[in-house]
Amino acid sequence: MLPPLPARIQLHEHTFQPFIGEQEIQQRVEAMGQELYDRLSGGAPSFVVMLKGAFVFAADLVRASRLGGEVCFVRTSSYTGTESGGQVKLLLPPEEELVRDKDVVLIEDIVDSGLTMQAFLPVLRELQPRSITLVTLLHKPDAQRVPVDIDLIGFSIPTKFVVGYGLDYDGLGRQLPAIYQLAEDY
Numbered sequence: 001m002l003p004p005l006p007a008r009i010q011l012h013e014h015t016f017q018p019f020i021g022e023q024e025i026q027q028r029v030e031a032m033g034q035e036l037y038d039r040l041s042g043g044a045p046s047f048v049v050m051l052k053g054a055f056v057f058a059a060d061l062v063r064a065s066r067l068g069g070e071v072c073f074v075r076t077s078s079y080t081g082t083e084s085g086g087q088v089k090l091l092l093p094p095e096e097e098l099v100r101d102k103d104v105v106l107i108e109d110i111v112d113s114g115l116t117m118q119a120f121l122p123v124l125r126e127l128q129p130r131s132i133t134l135v136t137l138l139h140k141p142d143a144q145r146v147p148v149d150i151d152l153i154g155f156s157i158p159t160k161f162v163v164g165y166g167l168d169y170d171g172l173g174r175q176l177p178a179i180y181q182l183a184e185d186y
């Protein structure tokens with residue numbers, strides 16, 4: 001038998017405590033899938049998944065949406081520990097033919113400072129998609145430093161560092177099935 005999820009998780013030097021449970025996440029993602037289906041009128045968009053953080057959310061959301069279309073992956077990186085370095089590196093760019101003239105559903109795990117989206121959205125727009133629908137599982141409204149137009153938000157959360165369900169702290173914690181938050185202030 002598998003052990004239950006622990007009430008405290010130690011990643012590197014920090015302790016994390018339960019924040020959003022597996023069931024609550026699954027229920028919200030199912031509802032988001034339904035909303036996405038309605039917004040796109042059951043069409044066939046291109047899903048663009050932001051690696052690495054969005055890989056778990058995207059896997060659940062694309063299935064929950066019942067939509068057609070292709071899935072592609074891009075990768076950006078800007079975080080060390082709990083801080084955005086401010087410099088957003090594009091490590092894997094989008095496939096042009098999956099963006100040009102397509103309805104793009106951009107899947108993010110979190111919009112925090114907004115700097116990743118501020119850097120990446122112009123890259124996407126340059127390829128002239130027909131439309132962009134930005135979906136994020138998590139949003140930290142009080143931490144946002146630049147404006148970002150988000151079409152669909154799973155959970156608005158306070159300004160505390162979180163891990164799990166794809167999100168990491170210095171590479172660790174992505175495979176946790178629930179979302180945990182930093183137990184201490186930072």
Ligand SMILES: O=P(O)(O)OC[C@H]1O[C@H](OP(=O)(O)OP(=O)(O)O)[C@H](O)[C@@H]1O
Pocket residue numbers: 050051052053054076077078079084108109110111112113114115116117168
């Ligand atoms: O709004 P922001 O403050 O820019 O933060 C959001 C971005 O930060 C994280 O990515 P990260 O750079 O950690 O790369 P990762 O997805 O590989 O973890 C997260 O996955 C988002 O893409």
Ligand code: HPA
Pocket residue numbers: 079110112113160161162163167168169
């Ligand atoms: O709170 C967070 N947790 C993990 N990765 C992140 N990237 C931006 N904010 C966060």
Ligand SMILES: [Mg+2]
Pocket residue numbers: 053079167168169
């Ligand atoms: Mg990260």
